[in-house]
Amino acid sequence: MPNVPVGAAEAVRLPTVVGAARPLGPTDIATAAAALGVEEAAYRAVLIVETGGRSAFRADGRMPILFEAHIAFRLNGGVTVPGLAELRWDRSLYSSTAAGEYDRLNRACQHRAIGPAVALKASSWGMPQILGSNHALCGFSDVESFVRAMADSAVAQLAAFNAFVTARGLVPALRGKRWSEFARGYNGTDFAANAYDEKLAAAYQRVRGAAGDGVLGIGDVGPDVAALQRALQRCGFPAIVEDGDFGRRTANAVEQVQAGHRLPVTGRVDTRTAIALGLV
Incomplete structure (x- = not known):
């Protein structure tokens, strides 16, 4: 089969892959x-x-x-x-x-x-x-x-x-x-x-x-997650977006808070982590 070396040909119009990027809502x-x-x-x-x-x-x-x-x-x-x-x-x-x-x-x-x-x-x-x-x-x-x-x-x-x-x-x-x-x-x-x-x-x-256990983690969405993200912003994580969607970026910030407070580093928000974040 033919083997074509990597290399760009004449300039082409790259497709648009960035849009309004509207995030998930709570429901x-x-x-x-x-x-x-x-x-x-x-x-x-x-x-x-x-x-x-x-x-x-x-x-x-x-x-x-x-x-x-x-x-x-x-x-x-x-x-x-x-x-x-x-x-x-x-x-x-x-x-x-x-x-x-x-x-x-x-x-x-x-x-x-x-x-x-x-x-x-x-x-x-x-x-x-x-x-x-x-x-x-x-x-x-x-x-x-x-x-x-x-x-x-x-x-x-x-x-x-x-x-x-x-x-x-x-x-x-x-x-x-x-x-x-x-x-x-x-x-x-x-x-x-x-x-x-x-x-x-x-x-x-x-x-x-995790459903109904009072613990927030990856995959959760809603107003509780939005409140968590606001708390993370106040704790020195301005890059966290308040979109109510608990994704990997939010989990990484939670892990840093847990490490700083010598809590188990799980990326999930239990009662002790919530206290450290000023949520309770």
Whole structure:
């Protein structure tokens, strides 16, 4: 098969991947779950596994993404581009940072053997990490419209997830918490290699176990989380956004507070942590 060296061809117009970046509201996940007739804890479990409980948008307004080189290879007709279009999935190709993944995306967009359309389709987007190549299943006629909608709001990301799992016939599996069946349809036939079903089951149990226990953690949303984020701002974390969505950035700040007060570093807000933050 041909092997094309990495290098940008003539300048191309890079697609827009930053939009209004409207965050989740306190009831948006519950509303989206109810629309599918799915238990909210099961719905949250999928989002937690896909993006580690991270928010819909980074501090710079960009979504979490992963650029999939094996998908780019499949979509560009089997042309190898080292690091950007490869025959087989390889975890080591991922960047360790969000900025690094966007750099990979931009390089793929500019490469003559890949280009913007393939690059967008070969990336997974937002909280549900839906591949751009599945844009039609989410109700979009082209991949760039799909990306623009996802970049506009967290609610659009949830709507895309709802449309995708409905189109793939995965709603009954999610309702029934049949995690292997759901993972096979959502993550592919090799799901077991990454233990997606086990991760989903564990995330579901964590969310269920946290419900009503007075402890805040990743995946929680609502006014209590917003109050926590305001407290973190007062405690010297001005970069924390008051969006009512407990994501990884909020958890990291909580961990720093816990370490500073010599509390168990869990990233979750129990009574002692709440006292340290001045919440009680």
